[in-house]
Amino acid sequence: MKSLLRILLTWLVIILFIVTVFIIYNTKEEKYINNGEDAPIPESLHPTVDKQLNKLLEQSKGKNIDIVITAGLRSKEEQNQLYKKGRSKEGNIVTHAKAGESYHNYGLAVDYAIRNKKGEIIWDMNYDGNGNGRSDWIEVAELAKDFGFEWGGDWSGFKDYPHLQMTFGLSIAQLQEGLRPKTEEKQQD
Incomplete structure (x- = not known):
């Protein structure tokens, strides 16, 4: 028993x-929604990326660093044109990502540059326009990481110094399959 x-x-x-x-x-x-392989490409930056980007712009301005967003959401056509640079078009290679292989194509990435005191947009990583003895470029990258961005300058392979992205834990393959990070509004539903 x-x-x-x-x-x-x-x-x-x-x-x-x-x-x-x-x-x-x-x-x-x-944390994700699955729209399938035919998921539409976003028409703007993801709301979280946009919100954190605005915080980054504000904090940078407070440090007397004038950053300029040179790229955000990128169409597949624009991505393919960039991919051709340094290959079938004149110029240096600026990306290793074809259409659909970049976080830009999903509204999850931006590129930045610095505006100097003359008003010129520059990509000089040593420029210290606020005169604090530190590179403005690196200061922006550090701030961006505090706001949840990954910086392309930290990559082990191809260094993409102007690039900031938020992956939300999603790989490019998952994004291509239709997985998308939920927006704050959709997470509350």
Whole structure:
């Protein structure tokens, strides 16, 4: 009788564990939506990227650094034209990403430059326009990381110093399959 009771209790514990795991798994907050492979390309920056970008612009201005956003959301056609630079078109290679292979194509990335005191837009990583002894470019990259951006200058392979992105944990392959980060409004639904 004791062994039968022990077996029943063991099975009861196992069943309760499985039910608990099932409930937790099915009630977790989803951070992504899946629109399938035919998911439309966004028409603007993701709201979180835009919000954090505005904070970055404000903080940079407070440090007397004038940053200029030179690229945001990029169409597939624009991406392919950039990819051709240094290959089938004149110029230096500026990207290794073809259409659909860049976070720009999904509204999750921006590129920046610095406006100097003469009003010129420059890509000089050593420029110290605010005179604090530090590169304005690096100061912006550090601020951006504080706001959740990844900086292309930290990449181990091709260094993309003007590039900032938020991946939301999604790979390019997942974005190509139609997965998209939810917006704050959609997460509350």
